[in-house]
Amino acid sequence: MKVRVRFAPSPTGYLHIGGARTALFNWLFARHHGGKFILRIEDTDAARNTEEAVRVILDGLHWLGLDWDEGPLTPEATGPCRGDYGPYFQSQRRELYMDRVQDLLRAGHAYEKDGAIKFKMSREPVIIEDLVVGEIKRQLTDREELDPDFVIVRSDGQPVFHLVNVVDDIDMQITHVIRGEDHISNTSKHLALFRAFGVTPPKYAHIPLILNQDGSKMSKRDKGASLTTYQAEGFAPEAVVNYLCLLGWSPKDNREIMSREELIERFDLPQVLRHNARFDYQKLVWMNGEYITRMAPDRYYELAVHALAHAGIDTNRYPLPYVKAALDTCKEKIDLFAELPAFAGFYFTEALSYEPEAAQKEFTPENRPRLARLREAFAQLDTFDAATLEATLKKLAAELGVKAGVLVHPTRLACTGRTAGPSLYHLLEVLGKERVLQRLDRALERMG
Structure with a gap:
């Protein structure tokens, strides 16, 4: 069986660090097994989605170095895709979803009510054979006991998450669904839909959540919740990738600093931990400093010059050997590239100001x-x-x-x-x- 996985974010504002880790785990799993990694933008909710949010997702994946393997061919395709593939957009696949809805209606698995279309959910417990969590027996809640059926097409004609998620996984032949533990309640609905379509479902692996240091759920207001924080504050993407791997996965030998090649070689689902991960910003800063110290010179110069340029410091006005020599004096002294403008800016100005x-x-x-x-x-x-x-x-x-x-x-x-x-x-x-x-x-x- 050829491994096929997907990352399916909703473009509703920013790329959460949990979403970035989900993308990374899927990408590593695909690369480890020689499979395919697919990017799918879940943009059926037109009222909440924006083009800017899509750009944030693509830029974030590009920054992390997560390339996807297939999608619609487009001359406008951007990002780290292979060839000229763009991501799949669910908003462009509506006819496919509605055809599947008709199949459900004809087979008696769905019905119309109040202008919407609902799926007939089984009243029996659903067993989820999860590759990380183990066997999960999903009972109906008291509220679901009264009406376990759920909407798959809203009254405005828009197909909803549960339907499009399953239809896309069928059409794209997804073999493994790796996503956050907060999706477990959705999985029972999705398994029921797969059965109704007469299709064997993919294998599910629900990975642990990322919490703050105090154990609280990480919200978008918490430091480090948005991937753009790391892009803006001068983190090396390879350090962020390394750290994200350790949030919910263990190589079993207590090693912490690993190259991308090592991560691909060693990553697999059996090593994903069951308990929730706690985000430690200071440890990430330390790890970034370690990466800078060990970084190959050309990569270090590339990221350093970019950080200086971002702060308005033009190193192009100085001879290249001088720039490299100046940056060499800083390499083992900083933890973040964002520190460089203040730390080394004096090299690149003739108008010093004194503290x-x-x-x-x-x-x-x-x-x-x-x-x-x-x-x-x-x-x-x-x-x-x-x-x-x-x-x-x-x-x-x-x-x-x-x-x-x-x-x-x-x-x-x-x-x-x-x-x-x-x-x-x-x-x-x-x-x-x-x-x-x-x-x-x-x-x-x-x-x-």
Whole structure:
């Protein structure tokens, strides 16, 4: 049996982190088994769906690197699809759904009531053989006991989720449905529809929910609930993919940092955990920092330059070797690429502004002659590398009878405008002799 799975989001606002993880689990399962991953946009509710929301979904999947394998051929297809496939849109498949409704009506499985069409639901308990949860016996609730039948076409003629979901799974030959545990109540209805159509249902795997750290359900207002948060705050998509895998899945050897190739090789449903996962934003930040530290240079430069450009910093005005050398001093110092504009922005501007409190503390009359002496010592150097700069500063500090920090702090402020940042001696080497002397001159002028 060739594995065929799908991700079927509703474009109603944003891509929830739970939805992103569902897409990821489906994608990994398909890639692990050499199967197909299908993207299907459930947009039958025209009043709630927007084109912008569709774009958010496609952009999010593209950012995560989740490509889909088939769909309608279209010259306008966008996103990480294979070939020129766009996603399936349910709004374009209405005739197929209505044909199936007629089949149900003719077979006596559905009936019209108050302008709508309802499906005749079995009064017996439904058994769900779930690949993650195990066997589930779904009894009718007290409310369903009174009327277990459910609407499949609204009075306005629009087919509803339960119907289109099942029809699409039949037409697209879906073999496995991997979705959140909150869909279990829907699955009994869907199994009944499959039986009514005379079709063997796919295998179901309901994955655990993602909760906040305190155990509460994650709402769209909670930090980290929207995938766009990670795109905006400078996370590496590969780190987010890695972390999302660990929310409800375990490789069984306590490993946490894994490449995409390793995840594909190791991911399967038997390792999906039964209990709900708790989202830890700080752990994700830590993992992102680990990814940055281990990242291949070209990938690091790509994401770093993008983050700087997003903040309005144009690195194209500087020689490429200079840009790379500047970014190299930051690689093991940041956890998020969004930190780079503040951390490294001084490399890419000639109009420094100083932190006010730091300037008041460091740019003092007492420090001026010391900084002037250091400026002259730097000016006399023929070799302007980190080791020489460090030795020069420490030698002068000894001559002045002060600790090195007395010179380090005003020098850092003069050359970066900040009190924290990359290693001082390495950043001075990258800035170069001419630029360092100019910045020291400007600081000395400010100090009077």
